[in-house]
Structure formats: structure tokens, C-alpha cells
Amino acid sequence: MQTKYLLIIIGLLSNFIGVKAQQIIPSSKLTIQGRAFAKGPDFHRIDTTKYHDLPPAVKKLYTHSAGLFVTFHTNSTKLSIDWETADATLGNNSTPIMSRGFDAYVKEPDGWRFAGVARPHLKNAESSFTMVENMEKTEKEFLLYFPLYKELRSFQLQIDEGATFTPTVQQYDKKIIVYGSSIVHGASASRPGLAYPAKISRNINADVINMGVSGNARMELTVAQMINDMEDVDLIIMDCVPNCSPEQVTERTFAFVQELRKVHSDTPILMMESIIRQIGNYNQEWKKKRHEQNVNFRTEYDRLQAAGYKNLFYLPADHLIGDDYEGTVDGTHPTDVGFERMVKIIQPAIEKILDLR
Amino acid sequence: MQTKYLLIIIGLLSNFIGVKAQQIIPSSKLTIQGRAFAKGPDFHRIDTTKYHDLPPAVKKLYTHSAGLFVTFHTNSTKLSIDWETADATLGNNSTPIMSRGFDAYVKEPDGWRFAGVARPHLKNAESSFTMVENMEKTEKEFLLYFPLYKELRSFQLQIDEGATFTPTVQQYDKKIIVYGSSIVHGASASRPGLAYPAKISRNINADVINMGVSGNARMELTVAQMINDMEDVDLIIMDCVPNCSPEQVTERTFAFVQELRKVHSDTPILMMESIIRQIGNYNQEWKKKRHEQNVNFRTEYDRLQAAGYKNLFYLPADHLIGDDYEGTVDGTHPTDVGFERMVKIIQPAIEKILDLR
Missing domain, CATH: 2.60.120.260 (Galactose-binding domain-like)
Structure with a gap:
């Protein structure tokens, strides 16, 4: 009552x-x-239980719903x-x-x-x-x-x-895997749809899978094996240099690509240098570190080519977030301005590789 | 010991x-x-105790250290x-x-x-x-x-x-007062120096005073009287339309400019329309409101000119935050992308008015 x-x-x-x-x-x-695999637990990007050797931080980051x-x-x-x-x-x-x-x-x-x-x-x-x-x-x-x-x-x-x-359900023309750091993950876009993988996805109608793992993109072989389980991949982008020490770049890049080639024998791979971190404008240690990261990555790219690996593409850091030192929120993470500038360079590179033009 | x-x-x-x-x-x-007056209490922008009629919200907002x-x-x-x-x-x-x-x-x-x-x-x-x-x-x-x-x-x-x-102590070529809404105040630049008044200040070496009062730029006569107490002003920018209802725009604009002219008899005044809020892309009420705000502001500008007021300039909203609907964080507040686009239009307008080119 x-x-x-x-x-x-x-x-x-x-x-x-x-x-x-x-x-x-x-x-x-x-x-x-937006997932690499059709299914996953709840709203996780990847079911990482299959990949035992993944560092715990990487597993946790793939529970984030990015992308x-x-x-x-x-x-x-x-x-x-x-x-x-x-x-x-x-x-x-x-x-x-x-x-x-x-x-x-x-x-x-x-x-x-x-x-x-x-x-x-x-x-x-x-x-x-x-x-x-x-x-x-x-x-x-x-x-x-x-x-x-x-x-x-x-x-x-x-x-x-x-x-x-x-x-x-959206139908896409291409499927692109982007493995990388916080920059791929989306920091510091102002909203989810302005992370660069999402922007490129809308621009070229591609299923761009966000595999960004903030601070933890260190090219473990397990990650390459996980990418190897992904099907119908048209392009793999490696934007992981920012999270690797210069030494890790040297130690891991060749083996990572070698591992990818075991399954993705001919899939184009775009190897991206780290953006030029503005925190290194005056911090000499950061400037040196970033420089060495990219120099070492280029060396590994050259080694891979010399070893006969085909269909590898290389994107230098020049101009990636613009040349006015104003593309980041904190010297490391691009703002929407940084991402807009990155897309202006990355997207044409992708279109050229995938012959979309 | x-x-x-x-x-x-x-x-x-x-x-x-x-x-x-x-x-x-x-x-x-x-x-x-970056203050309108040489002195102020602690790190407040303006000592508002002199301006009794200011709404409490406006007083509080001028305690923010913006600019x-x-x-x-x-x-x-x-x-x-x-x-x-x-x-x-x-x-x-x-x-x-x-x-x-x-x-x-x-x-x-x-x-x-x-x-x-x-x-x-x-x-x-x-x-x-x-x-x-x-x-x-x-x-x-x-x-x-x-x-x-x-x-x-x-x-x-x-x-x-x-x-x-x-x-x-920095020496500036010009002094510009920018009175306005949260957009002037700086939401949602990613860091303080990327608010548009600060960007323009660095670009053209002007002392650009941030008088943004988030959500509360409603052209009270007391605000005009406060601006009248400011000396050596080369330009006054009115970017206050976003916070005024269409009716307030009609009721207050003429009187506000009239008040400013009692002291700043010949100082250029740049009257800016509200940016086109992306929240009105699909929200029909917002779309209508924003349209009426700007139409009414233009009418008041025309009335002021017809009444013989000189040295008034008008900046329409067209293209102010770009034409791709991606310049804001939430449909209202520009991101660094929105601000970068605004500066590309506002700065040349300022340079033309102040004959800086």
C-alpha cells in the first residue's frame, strides 16, 4: 500500500x-x-591469460579499454x-x-x-x-x-x-596493429577518439588496433608472439621506441621483427622513431637518451634490411610533433596538437605502404 | 647531542x-x-574589493592566477x-x-x-x-x-x-585586455602557457591580460568600470558572448561599450563572436542558442556603429576553431588544437588593428 x-x-x-x-x-x-581478437574478457583489449611470459604491467595495461x-x-x-x-x-x-x-x-x-x-x-x-x-x-x-x-x-x-x-558492426578496408607506448595508448589526447590510432581509423576506414601499453612497450618476444596470433593483419606499426632504453632497442629490435616474420612473413612493418621529447629541450640526459634510442633503432632497421628482411618501412622522428616545441602537455605526451601533427605524417606513410592513394 | x-x-x-x-x-x-594593475593581493589577478557590485562568482574567479x-x-x-x-x-x-x-x-x-x-x-x-x-x-x-x-x-x-x-621584468610593445569566458580563462588548454592570451602574448610581445571568468563573463557595467581603471591599454577584446544568453547580449552589449568609451574614448575594441560550439552539432537547443548569441551581438555592433562609435572591430565565429568539428574537448572548451586555430585568426586581426605588420 x-x-x-x-x-x-x-x-x-x-x-x-x-x-x-x-x-x-x-x-x-x-x-x-577495435580489438585484436574477436573475443576478450569483459572490456579488455586482449585476453592475456594465454601469454604467460607477459610482464604483469603489460597484462594489466591490456585490461584498459583503449581503442x-x-x-x-x-x-x-x-x-x-x-x-x-x-x-x-x-x-x-x-x-x-x-x-x-x-x-x-x-x-x-x-x-x-x-x-x-x-x-x-x-x-x-x-x-x-x-x-x-x-x-x-x-x-x-x-x-x-x-x-x-x-x-x-x-x-x-x-x-x-x-x-x-x-x-x-563496422566493416573496414584494412586492419592495422599499432604496438607502442603511452603515445599509442592515447596520452594525452583530450578525449578517447583523439588518440592517434582512432583518428587514423576514422580517416582511412581502417581497423586500427590500439596496443599501446603506457610506459611498458619494451618489445618482449611474447608480445610479438601475441601479434602473431592476430589474423588478417595488413600492417604492423612499431611505435615502441619511447619505452625502451637505448640498450634495449639494440638488444630487442632485431629479435622482435624476426619473431613477427615467423608468421607475418610478408606483412608490412612500419618502424617509427620516438617523437622528439620536448623534455629534452634543456634536459641534456633526456636529449642524449632520445637521440640514442632513435640512432640505435635506425641501426637495427639497417641490420634487418641487410639480413634480407623485406617490406620494412622506417619513419624518422623529424617534424612528427611539429617544430615549434608546443606539441606536448609535459614534454613527453602529445596533446591533440601533437597528435594532429603526427597523423599528418603517419597517415600518408600508411596510405603509401597500403597503396590507399 | x-x-x-x-x-x-x-x-x-x-x-x-x-x-x-x-x-x-x-x-x-x-x-x-600579466596583471591588469601593478599590484594585487597575493597572486590574485585583480583586487576586486574596490568593485562592490561585482557578482561574487566574478570576484572569486579573479582570485585565480590565470595569465x-x-x-x-x-x-x-x-x-x-x-x-x-x-x-x-x-x-x-x-x-x-x-x-x-x-x-x-x-x-x-x-x-x-x-x-x-x-x-x-x-x-x-x-x-x-x-x-x-x-x-x-x-x-x-x-x-x-x-x-x-x-x-x-x-x-x-x-x-x-x-x-x-x-x-x-618583461617589457612589452602593447597592452591588450581580454575579457571573456572560460575560453579566455584557458579551458581546456593542456597547460597554462597554451591559453590563447598567453600564446598571443609570446607571439607578438604584448602584455595580454587574461580577464577570463569561466562561465561568468556577462558584461556587468562594473566590469567595464574596472577596465576603465586600467591604464595604457592599446586594445580591449570582448570574448564574452559564450556566457551571455541571447537576451543578455541584446540588453548589455551597447551599454558595456558605452561605459568603456567614457574613459577609453578611442581605444580599439575587438568584439568577438562566440566560437561555434560543437555541442550544438546535434543538440538543437544549443545550436539555436549559439546562433542567436552571435546574431544579437552583430546587431549590437551595427547599432554601436550607427550611433557613431568608432574604432570598433568585429570578428565573426567562422572557422575560429576550425571546420572539422575536432577543436574542443567536450563540445564547448577548445583543446590546444582549438586554441591554435583561434590564434591563427585572432592574432592577424590584432596585428592589423594595432598596425603591427
């Missing part, structure tokens, strides 16, 4: 304050894309999301939207257009946010990128009651 | 773990610049900072470095070059950070921008023991 009255009061209040009934879409209705996304059609006038991340911790050099939030795009004749973001709660692992509202009641296809720097535990969408909803 | 042994042990430990003695530079040794900076010469190989902000709260659409940290630049023949940042502690109001180390022991001039979105309570620098230290 009491419950009945409570429900009536809630109903009256809802009308009064303009709360409309909503339709809940559980994440299980959607197909997660994952879902797409769907709806004519809802409002799109909201409830979600939970593993915890509520943040970085001091990046936006909470990038690390723990979402961004949404709508498909237009000329590509995906930004629609809104989901801003995370700053103290709770659980968040709720309305990404877009007051939309025209027309059918649109939405793309939703997942948080880059956090394990996503769960999410559900909210749309208008009575709105249409159809999950979709 | 015990203290003596403790000091000996600390001394031995310090040598052992490589801690070098440091020289402390209290902030009182430095001249704070303030210090410069100095030193040959230290390391530059560290300890500082305290009013509290440790953060925004969900911006980096902690921008809101609560510092960035450092070094003067080079072609301008100021990025050197490093001070990353704030995420939970404590007090932070410590080494901005640059391992520098050559040569004399350099440093520029240090203060946090944009927080009241700075105190800071002190740490340099090598025995290093030189000389505070400097």
Missing part, C-alpha cells in the same frame, strides 16, 4: 520535473570492436550512459574524459562527426552522463569510444522510451 | 642518495606580471618548485597541470621555448615538482606561468646551491 503511494508520488514528481521514461540498453546488446568502441543506430533525442571503471584514480597530465570517459560521434556522408562526451565522476568509480540531448528525432548511427586509461567494468546506455535501437 | 648526530646522519644520507643542497628562492623576490607569470635569470642545472593552491579539486574536462600546475619556458633568439611543467599533487593542495633538471650550467632566462583555474596561495623555487639568480 505504501509502495503504491510512493510510486504515484514518484510518477507525479517525474512529470513535474520533466524526467521522461527511458529505455535501458545493456552493453551485452552491442558488439565491441575499443561500439556503434549503433537510434532515433533517440537523448543519449546517456551509466558506467563503472575499475577505480576513480586520475593522471595529472591528462583529462578525466580521456582516461575514464567516452566520446560519441555520428556518421555523416563525409565521416564521423563529434557529438558529445561522457564526463566521469571525479571521486566515484561509477558515473552517469548525458552525452547529447535535444537531438532531432531522425535515425543516426553513433560511434562510442571507450575510456583509454582505465579498465571499464560495465556500462549501459539510456535512450528515449520508444526510440529505435539497432547495434551495428 | 641527539640533534647533532641526527644532522650528521642526514648529511651522510643526503650524500649517499645524491640529494644536493639547494637554494630557496621565495616568491617575494619575483615581480608578478600571471614571473621571469628570472639563472644558471641552475635544476629548477624545482613547491607551491600551494586554495584546494586540490579538479575539473573533469581539463588537465591538472592546466588548472593547478605551472609551465616553464626559456628565452631563445626566436622566442620562448617550452622547458617543462610542474605537475600538481592530485589530492593535496600542496605540491612539489622538478620542472627541469640536467640542464647545462649556462645563464638562461625563464618564464613561469601560474595555474589557470585555481587560487595560488604560495610558491617558492629551488635552484642549485651557488647558482646565479636574478629576477627580471
